[in-house]
Amino acid sequence: MKKACFIAACALLALAAFSSFAQTESPSLAGEWNATFNLMGTSVPGAFVFKTDGEAVTGTMDSPHTGPGTIQNGTWHDHQLQATLVFAKHESIAISATLQGGKLVGDFKTEGQQGTWEAVRATH
DSSP states (O other): OHHHHHHHHHHHHHHHHHHHHHHTSOOOOOEEEEEEEEETTEEEEEEEEEEEETTEEEEEEEETTTEEEEEEEEEEETTEEEEEEEESSSOOEEEEEEEETTEEEEEEEETTEEEEEEEEEOOO
Protein backbone atom coordinates (compact mmCIF):
# COMPACT_ATOMS: atom_id res chain seq x y z
CA MET A 1 0.00 0.00 0.00
CA LYS A 2 2.80 2.43 0.88
CA LYS A 3 4.52 1.64 -2.42
CA ALA A 4 1.31 2.35 -4.37
CA CYS A 5 0.86 5.68 -2.56
CA PHE A 6 4.50 6.58 -3.26
CA ILE A 7 4.11 5.80 -6.98
CA ALA A 8 0.87 7.81 -7.14
CA ALA A 9 2.54 10.77 -5.41
CA CYS A 10 5.49 10.63 -7.83
CA ALA A 11 3.10 10.52 -10.79
CA LEU A 12 1.23 13.58 -9.49
CA LEU A 13 4.49 15.48 -8.95
CA ALA A 14 5.63 14.63 -12.48
CA LEU A 15 2.30 15.79 -13.91
CA ALA A 16 2.47 19.04 -11.94
CA ALA A 17 6.03 19.69 -13.11
CA PHE A 18 5.06 19.03 -16.73
CA SER A 19 2.04 21.34 -16.43
CA SER A 20 4.22 24.13 -15.03
CA PHE A 21 6.74 23.66 -17.83
CA ALA A 22 4.03 23.74 -20.49
CA GLN A 23 2.56 26.95 -19.03
CA THR A 24 5.89 28.84 -19.20
CA GLU A 25 5.94 28.78 -23.00
CA SER A 26 5.37 32.23 -24.44
CA PRO A 27 1.97 32.83 -25.99
CA SER A 28 1.95 33.58 -29.70
CA LEU A 29 3.11 37.03 -30.69
CA ALA A 30 1.93 36.60 -34.29
CA GLY A 31 -0.65 39.02 -35.61
CA GLU A 32 -1.47 42.71 -35.73
CA TRP A 33 -0.66 45.03 -32.81
CA ASN A 34 -1.36 48.75 -32.30
CA ALA A 35 1.52 50.59 -30.65
CA THR A 36 2.28 53.93 -29.06
CA PHE A 37 5.87 55.20 -28.90
CA ASN A 38 6.72 57.88 -26.30
CA LEU A 39 9.80 60.11 -26.47
CA MET A 40 10.43 63.51 -24.89
CA GLY A 41 6.75 64.20 -24.19
CA THR A 42 5.58 63.20 -27.67
CA SER A 43 3.49 60.11 -28.52
CA VAL A 44 3.45 58.55 -31.98
CA PRO A 45 1.12 55.72 -33.02
CA GLY A 46 2.39 52.71 -34.93
CA ALA A 47 1.20 49.37 -36.24
CA PHE A 48 3.05 46.06 -36.11
CA VAL A 49 2.40 42.85 -37.98
CA PHE A 50 4.42 40.16 -36.22
CA LYS A 51 5.22 36.83 -37.87
CA THR A 52 6.81 34.05 -35.85
CA ASP A 53 8.68 30.87 -36.65
CA GLY A 54 9.58 29.25 -33.33
CA GLU A 55 11.43 31.98 -31.44
CA ALA A 56 12.29 33.96 -34.61
CA VAL A 57 10.26 37.12 -35.22
CA THR A 58 9.87 38.99 -38.52
CA GLY A 59 7.17 41.21 -39.95
CA THR A 60 6.46 44.88 -40.54
CA MET A 61 6.04 48.12 -38.62
CA ASP A 62 4.58 51.38 -39.86
CA SER A 63 4.09 54.80 -38.26
CA PRO A 64 3.46 58.35 -39.50
CA HIS A 65 6.94 59.31 -38.22
CA THR A 66 9.02 56.47 -39.68
CA GLY A 67 6.99 55.25 -42.64
CA PRO A 68 6.93 51.52 -43.42
CA GLY A 69 9.69 49.26 -42.15
CA THR A 70 10.64 45.66 -41.49
CA ILE A 71 11.34 43.72 -38.32
CA GLN A 72 14.81 42.15 -38.33
CA ASN A 73 16.85 40.07 -35.87
CA GLY A 74 13.69 39.48 -33.83
CA THR A 75 13.40 36.96 -31.01
CA TRP A 76 10.44 35.97 -28.80
CA HIS A 77 11.29 33.92 -25.72
CA ASP A 78 9.77 33.68 -22.25
CA HIS A 79 7.39 36.61 -22.89
CA GLN A 80 10.33 38.79 -24.02
CA LEU A 81 10.63 40.50 -27.42
CA GLN A 82 13.90 41.81 -28.88
CA ALA A 83 14.14 43.18 -32.44
CA THR A 84 15.45 45.86 -34.75
CA LEU A 85 13.09 47.92 -36.90
CA VAL A 86 14.64 48.95 -40.22
CA PHE A 87 13.28 51.79 -42.37
CA ALA A 88 14.16 53.37 -45.72
CA LYS A 89 13.75 56.96 -44.44
CA HIS A 90 14.52 56.72 -40.72
CA GLU A 91 17.35 55.42 -38.58
CA SER A 92 16.80 51.88 -37.32
CA ILE A 93 15.10 51.41 -33.96
CA ALA A 94 16.14 48.77 -31.41
CA ILE A 95 13.13 47.57 -29.40
CA SER A 96 12.65 45.35 -26.39
CA ALA A 97 9.44 44.52 -24.56
CA THR A 98 7.80 42.17 -22.10
CA LEU A 99 4.28 40.82 -22.40
CA GLN A 100 2.42 42.04 -19.30
CA GLY A 101 -1.31 41.38 -18.94
CA GLY A 102 -1.82 41.00 -22.69
CA LYS A 103 0.14 44.19 -23.48
CA LEU A 104 3.70 44.57 -24.80
CA VAL A 105 5.54 47.10 -22.64
CA GLY A 106 9.12 48.12 -23.34
CA ASP A 107 11.86 50.49 -24.40
CA PHE A 108 13.32 51.59 -27.71
CA LYS A 109 16.55 53.28 -28.80
CA THR A 110 17.05 55.38 -31.91
CA GLU A 111 19.07 58.39 -33.02
CA GLY A 112 20.99 58.39 -29.73
CA GLN A 113 17.83 58.63 -27.63
CA GLN A 114 15.75 56.21 -25.59
CA GLY A 115 11.99 56.13 -25.15
CA THR A 116 9.20 53.80 -24.10
CA TRP A 117 6.52 52.00 -26.06
CA GLU A 118 3.58 49.71 -25.58
CA ALA A 119 1.29 47.76 -27.86
CA VAL A 120 -2.00 45.88 -27.70
CA ARG A 121 -3.46 43.37 -30.13
CA ALA A 122 -5.48 45.03 -32.86
CA THR A 123 -9.20 44.38 -32.73
CA HIS A 124 -11.22 44.30 -35.92
